Amino acid sequence: MARLLLRRAIHGALIIWLVATATFFLLHLAPGDPIAASLDSPLTPPVVRTHYRHEYGLDQPLSVQYGRWLVMMAHGDFGFSFPHRRPVSSVIASALPNTLLLMGVALLLSFVAGIALGLIQARHRGRPLDWGLGLGSLFFYSMPDFWLALMLLFLFAFVWHVFPVTGMFDPVMYPYYGFWQRVGDRLWHLVLPACTLALLSAAAIARFQRAALLDVAGEDFVLTARAKGVSERGVWLHHVLRNALLPVITLFGLALPVLLGGSVFVEKVFSWPGMGLLTVEAIGTRDYPLLCAAVVIASVLVIGGSFVADALYAVVDPRVRLE
Amino acid sequence: MTSTPAASAPLLSIRDLSTWFHTGGRSVARAVDGVSFDVMPHETVGLVGESGCGKSVTSLSILRLIERPGRIEPGSRIDFEGRDLLSLDDRAIRAIRGNRISMIFQEPMTSLNPVFTVGDQIAEVARVHSTASRREAWERAVDMLQQVGVPAPADRAREYPHQLSGGLRQRAMIAMALMMHPALLIADEPTTALDVTIQAQILELLAELQTRVGMSILLITHDLGVIAESATRVLVMYAGQIVEEAPVRTLFDAAHHPYTEGLLSAMPRLGDRRERLTVIPGTVPSPTQWPAGCRFHDRCAYAWDRCRTDAPPLYQIGAGHVSRCHLAAEPARRRAPAFAAAAPAS
Numbered sequence: 001m002a003r004l005l006l007r008r009a010i011h012g013a014l015i016i017w018l019v020a021t022a023t024f025f026l027l028h029l030a031p032g033d034p035i036a037a038s039l040d041s042p043l044t045p046p047v048v049r050t051h052y053r054h055e056y057g058l059d060q061p062l063s064v065q066y067g068r069w070l071v072m073m074a075h076g077d078f079g080f081s082f083p084h085r086r087p088v089s090s091v092i093a094s095a096l097p098n099t100l101l102l103m104g105v106a107l108l109l110s111f112v113a114g115i116a117l118g119l120i121q122a123r124h125r126g127r128p129l130d131w132g133l134g135l136g137s138l139f140f141y142s143m144p145d146f147w148l149a150l151m152l153l154f155l156f157a158f159v160w161h162v163f164p165v166t167g168m169f170d171p172v173m174y175p176y177y178g179f180w181q182r183v184g185d186r187l188w189h190l191v192l193p194a195c196t197l198a199l200l201s202a203a204a205i206a207r208f209q210r211a212a213l214l215d216v217a218g219e220d221f222v223l224t225a226r227a228k229g230v231s232e233r234g235v236w237l238h239h240v241l242r243n244a245l246l247p248v249i250t251l252f253g254l255a256l257p258v259l260l261g262g263s264v265f266v267e268k269v270f271s272w273p274g275m276g277l278l279t280v281e282a283i284g285t286r287d288y289p290l291l292c293a294a295v296v297i298a299s300v301l302v303i304g305g306s307f308v309a310d311a312l313y314a315v316v317d318p319r320v321r322l323e
Numbered sequence: 324m325t326s327t328p329a330a331s332a333p334l335l336s337i338r339d340l341s342t343w344f345h346t347g348g349r350s351v352a353r354a355v356d357g358v359s360f361d362v363m364p365h366e367t368v369g370l371v372g373e374s375g376c377g378k379s380v381t382s383l384s385i386l387r388l389i390e391r392p393g394r395i396e397p398g399s400r401i402d403f404e405g406r407d408l409l410s411l412d413d414r415a416i417r418a419i420r421g422n423r424i425s426m427i428f429q430e431p432m433t434s435l436n437p438v439f440t441v442g443d444q445i446a447e448v449a450r451v452h453s454t455a456s457r458r459e460a461w462e463r464a465v466d467m468l469q470q471v472g473v474p475a476p477a478d479r480a481r482e483y484p485h486q487l488s489g490g491l492r493q494r495a496m497i498a499m500a501l502m503m504h505p506a507l508l509i510a511d512e513p514t515t516a517l518d519v520t521i522q523a524q525i526l527e528l529l530a531e532l533q534t535r536v537g538m539s540i541l542l543i544t545h546d547l548g549v550i551a552e553s554a555t556r557v558l559v560m561y562a563g564q565i566v567e568e569a570p571v572r573t574l575f576d577a578a579h580h581p582y583t584e585g586l587l588s589a590m591p592r593l594g595d596r597r598e599r600l601t602v603i604p605g606t607v608p609s610p611t612q613w614p615a616g617c618r619f620h621d622r623c624a625y626a627w628d629r630c631r632t633d634a635p636p637l638y639q640i641g642a643g644h645v646s647r648c649h650l651a652a653e654p655a656r657r658r659a660p661a662f663a664a665a666a667p668a669s
Contacts, residue, residue, distance in 0.1 A: 220433040226388055228421035228499065229451045232413075242438050317438060318483040 008310055012303040019299040020073065020292065024066055027288050033058055034082040034286050056080070073296070079289030083282075088289045091278065092297065098168060099267070099274030103259050105190060106197035110255065113202040115241075115248065118209025123236060125214060133206070141203035146265040149196045153269060156192060163192045166271035193270040197262050201255050208251055212244040219243070242316065249313055253306030260298050333361035334506055334539050335385070335403050341396040342377075342384045344610075352610040354380040354393070356563035362507065367533065367540040369554030369571070371547060371586065375607045377563040378543045382509045385541075386420050404506065422452040425500035429512035431492035435484035441495045442468075442480025448502040467498040472528060490521040497528065504536050511543045526553055547590050551575060556643070559583050562608055562618035565637070569644040579646035581623045617649065625656055 035052050053059045057068060072079060078088035117137065121130045140148070157165040164170070169185050170177075177185060216222065217240050225239045260276075267276035275294055282290040314321045338359045344352040355377040362368050372378045384395055387408065401408040404423065408416065428434040436444055445464035449455045455463065461480070468476035471494045484492055493513065500508055510529065514522035530553060533540055542554055550557055550571065557574045559567040559582065567580040578584050585603035605622040608614055614621055620630040629649055638651030650657050 220428060220430055221436040223383075223388060224426075224428065224434045224496075224499075225436070226420070227386060227426040228448050229417045229419070230421075230447065231417060231451075234451075239436055243436070318440075319437060319485055 005307070005311065008307055012307060015303055016296060016299050020296045021066075023292050023295040024069060024288075025062075027286075027291060028062055028065070030286075032286050034288055036286065056082075069292070078293040081282075081287050081290045083285040083287050084290070088293045091290060092275070092293060095273060095275050095278045096297065098272060099263060099276060102190065102193055102197070102267070102272060102274060103256075103263060105194040106201070106259055106263075107252075107255065109194060109198035110200075110202040110205055110259075111248075111252070113198065114205025115209050115245075117202065117206035118213055118244075118248075119236065119241065121206065121210040122213035122217065122240075123232075130210075134210070137203040137206045139203075140199045141207065143200070145196065145200055145262040146269060148200065149193070149266050149269040152192055152196055164189050168272060193266050193272050196266050196270075197259055200262060201258060204258075205248060205251055205255070209244065209248050212247045213240055216240045216243045245316055246313065249309050249316065252312065253309035256305035257302045260301060331364065332405075333402075334364045334366075335362040335401070335541075337361070337381075337385070338400040338402075340381065340384055340399045340401065342380050342389055342393055342399075343396055344393045346392050346611075350611040353563055353613065354610050355384060356613070358560075358563075358565055360558055360565060360568065362539050362541055364506070364539055365533070365537055366556065367530075367542055367554045369550035369557040370541060370543045370560060371545060371550055371557060372560035373545060373607050375610070376560045377610070378560050379511055381560070382426065382511050382541065382543055385509065386424055386426065387416050388420075418452070421448050421500070421505075422503045423505055424507045424509065425503070425505040426509045426511065427493070427496045427500050427513050429515050431489055431496050431516065432484065434496055435492060437484055440481055440483055441487065441492075445480070445495065445499045445502060448499055452503050463502065464498070467502055468495065471495075471498045471501070471532070473498070489517050490524065493517060493521075493525055494528070497525075497532070501532060501536060501538075505538055507539045507541065508533075509541045509543070512545070513542070514549060515544070515546065522549070523552075529553070547575075547586060559586070562613050563610060564618065564647060566619065566647040567645065568637075569640075570642075573641065573644050579640050579644070579651065580619075580648045581625055581650070582619050583646075585622075617647070625650060625658070627656060629653075 033053075035049055035056070035058060050059075057065060060068075069079070076089075078092065080086075081088045081091050084091045117133055121133050124130045153165065156162045168189050169182070170189075174182065174185060213236075217236075222235060222239055225235050230239070263272075263274065264276035264279060266272065267274045268280055271277070275297065279291065279294045281287075282294065340355055340358045341353065342355040344354055346352060358377070358381055360368070370378050370381065380389070380393070383389055384399075385401055385403075385408070387395070389395060395409060399409060403419070408419070411419070435441065442461055442464045445467060446457070446460035449460035449463050450457070453460075465476045465480050468480055473479050473491060473494050479487065479491065479495075484495075487495065493516075497513075508529075513529070514525050517525060526549065529540065532538075540553075542550070544550060554571050557567075557569055557571050558565050559574075559580065561582050567574070567578065567583045569578070574583065575587070578587055582603070585601070588601040589603060603622055608618065608621075615634075616632045617623070617626070617630040617635050620626040623630065633649070635647050635649045635651075637645040637647050640646050640651060
């Protein structure tokens with residue numbers, strides 16, 4: 001098991017390097033550069049631009065730039081963001097926690113809801129409840145993320161005024177709140193974006209979980225459990241679910257990239273100051289260092305997620321543990 | 324397993340059990356169709372038949388483990404220890420499962436849950452049926468493993484099913500089944516998936532535990548060899564019905580029903596010089612369309628007009644010996660042996 005995880009870690013590092021390299025070259029293939037985007041005004045004398053290009057090493061051959069960047073990355077230095085006029089690491093430090101909060105809550109919500117829905121459906125297989133929930137999850141499963149975000153925003157924030165429209169906290173009242181009021185206010189602002197993300201992946205997880213549960217429910221050991229006198233509840237929650245979690249754990253590794261991709265749109269729609277919003281802005285301003293760092297961090301998150309999924313597999317399935 | 328059945332009331336009494344599968348449309352699979360038999364205290368009853376004859380469905384019906392679209396039809400009756408199992412509510416039938424009546428299955432690999440330790444799964448029985456604490460239940464599980472002849476039981480209990488051999492897994496299943504000292508053990512093909520040497524060990528173990536615990540065994544198998552070794556009385560099932568019932572000696576020496584005759588002649592015996600084993604021609608008919616008249620008539624070498632139209636009742640042949648065959652009424656029709664090798668050996 002330890003060897004398997006070590007091999008996975010080496011693979012992961014390799015993939016992160018590949019992703020970073022590809023991103024670096026793709027970005028430099030695109031026309032324009034950070035200087036052009038920030039200083040591209042007819043009023044700026046060409047000398048100034050040349051000066052900055054030289055200062056930031058943008059006049060060097062691509063291979064030299066790549067080499068320098070790689071060395072910097074290896075030292076944990078993400079470089080300097082021109083548009084933000086501060087180090088990339090500090091820009092990311094203010095955005096990453098917001099995204100992690102949003103994704104963490106969405107991930108938790110989607111798995112709890114997805115597994116619970118799958119269980120309800122499997123236990124009522126073939127009956128109207130199963131049918132209705134299946135139809136509902138298919139509805140959300142096939143919906144584009146940005147559209148769902150807009151619709152939720154429109155209905156719950158604009159029409160019914162149940163939840164706030166944008167941001168992470170109330171821009172006016174927040175400084176005057178006490179501690180618990182602040183916590184409440186933040187949670188209040190978290191509901192819509194987190195639910196948007198959670199609904200999409202919960203629908204996928206529910207469909208997956210239902211199928212996995214029904215698969216396991218036909219196994220011989222489930223009959224053994226019933227023949228032992230175990231209650232229906234015990235049979236499903238103890239004997240069936242534990243086995244049916246295995247395929248869903250794989251989904252955990254796959255859900256992260258989907259959530260990350262979704263968070264780009266969701267953060268934009270809800271003006272959530274996270275990595276997604278930052279990335280979208282960075283594309284517009286040709287902020288190479290920030291973009292590269294964002295992509296690298298995203299790939300670290302995704303690979304870390306599948307790494308966690310592998311480790312979880314071993315926790316749940318004793319057969320994996322011993323191989 | 325030679326203890327004679329006590330002359331008292333039967334432990335289990337099944338009357339007109341019908342378990343049908345309503346698979347939608349007009350077709351109804353009548354897997355078990357009017358089965359009646361008794362199991363006396365301390366007795367081992369063998370239930371034999373080909374796959375698809377309804378023997379497993381019969382055993383699952385006793386514990387009401389039939390799932391939709393299967394249904395035990397109204398008019399069926401299963402009495403156990405003086406209680407009508409079919410009228411019990413869910414909680415009451417669960418209190419009987421694994422406690423007064425236990426089951427062991429054919430595949431010891433797939434019958435154990437792969438993600439829990441063997442000890443956990445055995446201990447679960449005690450936790451479900453008694454107020455035993457986690458620790459007490461575990462200790463009883465280890466003790467039970469020892470009783471079924473598992474070496475180093477405390478270590479084995481902490482292992483997962485895939486770490487044990489087939490024989491040990493079946494012993495673990497038996498330990499699980501006997502945890503609460505049941506009055507009846509239903510063993511559904513308990514040795515079919517095992518090596519021949521292990522088979523004998525498991526049968527011996529069952530016989531030994533039977534005398535120790537004082538339980539009855541309903542042994543379901545397609546293997547007449549297993550029946551000969553273990554059972555005192557045999558029920559032969561064909562196409563959802565019992566076609567012959569006899570004490571084990573009688574069945575092997577003087578089988579009456581042509582189907583039983585066929586089963587016996589299809590069985591290899593030591594010292595037998597036949598080049599090929601005899602087979603019963605044809606296949607088991609589909610439970611959605613049992614043949615009219617005698618359900619065996621289209622595979623039977625003796626069949627005549629009457630067999631195609633009149634469903635035979637169970638004829639009394641001798642003491643404790645019944646047969647669902649019209650030959651009982653017209654014995655002259657049993658001409659030259661239908662199955663060449665079925666002639667008496669000596």
